Amino acid sequence: MRTINIGLFGLGVVGTGLLTILQNNRDLIRARLGAEVRVKRIVTAHPEKPRSVNLAGIPLGTEPAAILADPEIPIVVELIGGTGAAREIVLGALEAGKHVVTANKALLAEHAQEIFGKVYEKGASLGMEAAVAGGIPVLRSLKEGLAADNILEVAGIVNGTCNYILTKMAQEGAQFADVLAEAQQLGYAEADPTFDVEGHDAAHKLAVLVNLAYGTTVPFGAIYREGISGITPMDIEFARLLGYNIKHLAIGKLEDGRVEARVHPTLVPRDHLLASVNGVFNAVFLTGDNVDATMSYGRGAGGLPTGSAVASDVIDIARNVLSGIRGRVPALTVVAEALRDLPVMPIEDISSEYYLRFQVRDRAGVLARITTVMGSHGISIQSMIQPSQADHPDDPVQVILITHRARERDIRRSLSEIGPMDFILGPTQVIRIERVGT
Ligand SMILES: NC(=O)c1ccc[n+]([C@@H]2O[C@H](COP(=O)([O-])OP(=O)(O)OC[C@H]3O[C@@H](n4cnc5c(N)ncnc54)[C@H](OP(=O)(O)O)[C@@H]3O)[C@@H](O)[C@H]2O)c1
Known part of the structure; x- marks a missing residue:
């Protein structure tokens, strides 16, 4: 039986998960491949650990160099993380x-152009299934399962920490800071949670999703x-x-040659599948022009789920190596000549329904003044x-409006007029509302 050697960088949560899978499921993998x-060699920061x-x-x-210069290693697995040493290794x-x-x-x-540029130049394969939604095979669906579909929308819950916190807040009526502290104790949130709770991680995953969906490399900062x-x-x-749950969504679309790419808290109708994705779980909707809406659900992190996605990429590429084929499935779903440089749509140009919570003085006529301003910008109220x-007369009362579909620019203009009013x-509070997959 032939042997495919891999060189592994990083032996943390995912690296250890990968090794466990390759050992535990050795016979199965041998039968399938x-x-x-x-694993011919491992490079890690502290080998003695x-x-x-x-x-x-x-x-x-x-x-x-022990891996990179070894001609007997055709597949390198990078599980270090970050954009420093990992970039040089890749x-x-x-x-x-x-x-x-x-x-x-x-x-x-963050380095899409450089990395994918090199992948295409070299005709190499780049397996990245584990980068989005951990163990859920979402990227393979985009690259292969939906190869004949225009992708109308990619949208989902792709950060387990945010979803865990929002779920707990909803179940217990608890404050964000209290649930975050508990999540940190349980190991569901990092000591520095900014990366997750402020949406950077979800934005990274959305960049990968839209780049694959639309055969492009969007500038990360524009998301x-x-x-x-x-x-x-x-x-x-x-x-x-009002009939909604709040979820942190990543949303990508292609509108008139511009990529819409945004991550933010979102009101999701309570009877929508995404509304019942709770705890650390992830779910991704891919909507194609032929297939219509599809949803994948599962664990977005953890050594074994993420290691499973890494191992599947290794097997996929190993099949190509065994068949003597390079770059069989284009890394960004399209061949090099079909790659496009697509701009990202500014947030002011998107349209959505909106949840607006005003804190106002409790007196007559307030609602009429708010709705008059909104009406002057073409925004109508749904509920x-x-x-x-x-x-007490000085205490604010909360007034919540749900708008019909409106341009973000018009919402912002209205709020800048209403904001200085004496009441x-x-x-x-502004939260967008989405009906994913419809
Ligand atoms: N954890 C998850 O559930 C998850 C899910 C999806 C994607 N990911 C991604 O998977 C990657 C790895 O994440 P992880 O959670 O496994 O990270 P981790 O537990 O922090 O492990 C990182 C590993 O990289 C090694 N390392 C760090 N700097 C290095 C360097 N300069 N040279 C060689 N080795 C170096 C560390 O070595 P030592 O152990 O020797 O110190 C450690 O083994 C990241 O890109 C992450 O975003 C993780």
Whole structure:
């Protein structure tokens, strides 16, 4: 039986998960591939660290060249993370004519042009299934399952930490900061949670999704990003009264030659499938012009789920290597000549329905003044609630409006006119509403 050698960079959560899978499911993988996958060498920052996986017979070191210069290793697996050493390793491996598997969404999103440019130049394969929604095979659906469809929309819950926090806030009526502290204790949130809760991680994943969906490399900085730290239990409760759950969504579309790409908290109708995706779970809707809406659900993180996606990419590329084929499936779903440079639509140009929570003085005529301004910008109101009256005349009351579909630019103009009015007692909460897949 033939052997396919891989060189592994990084032996953390995902690296250890990958090794465990390759060891536990060795016979199965051999049966499916018709060859043995062998980890020929591992490079990691601290080779002496104790590990929870059997490393017998695998040489460990710190020197990238031990893998990159080894002609017997056709596939390099990068599981270090970050955009420093990982970038050099991935580019070095591609330059050396190797194929690459990575789970590194930050690298793929922030250095898309450079990395994919090299992949296409070298005719290499780049496996990145683990970079988006962990163990859920979403990218393979985009590349192969939906190869004949125009992708009308990619949208989903792609950050388990945000989803865990929003779920707990909804279930317990708890404040964001309290649930975050609990999530950190349980290991569902990092010590520095900014990256997750402010939407950077979701934006990285969305960049990968839209780049594949539309055969492009969008500038990462152009993706619109809002996190969940401004969501209050009050908003979750008012949304519930109006028939919605609040989820942190990543949304990508192609409108008139411009990519719409945004991550932000979103009101999702309570009877929509995404509304019942709870806890650390992820779910991604892919909508094609022929297939219509599809949804994939599962674990977006963790050593074994993410390791499963990495191992599947290794097997996929190993099949090509065994057949003597390079770059069989284009990394960005289209061949090099069909790649496009698509601009990202500014957030002001998107249209959506909106949840607006105004904090106002409890007096007659306030609602009429708000709706008059909104009407002057062509925004019409779908529904309204004013759940309580003020105990004291100086206390704000909350007025919640749900708009019909409107341009973000018009919403912003209205709010900049309403904001300075004398009855407004605090900042207005703005949350977009989406009906994904419809
Ligand atoms: N964790 C998840 O559930 C998950 C899910 C999806 C995607 N990902 C992605 O998978 C990648 C790895 O994540 P992880 O959670 O496994 O990270 P991790 O647990 O922090 O492990 C990182 C590994 O990289 C090694 N390393 C760091 N710098 C290095 C360098 N300069 N040279 C060689 N080795 C180096 C570390 O070595 P030592 O152990 O020797 O110190 C460690 O083994 C990241 O891109 C991440 O975004 C992770």
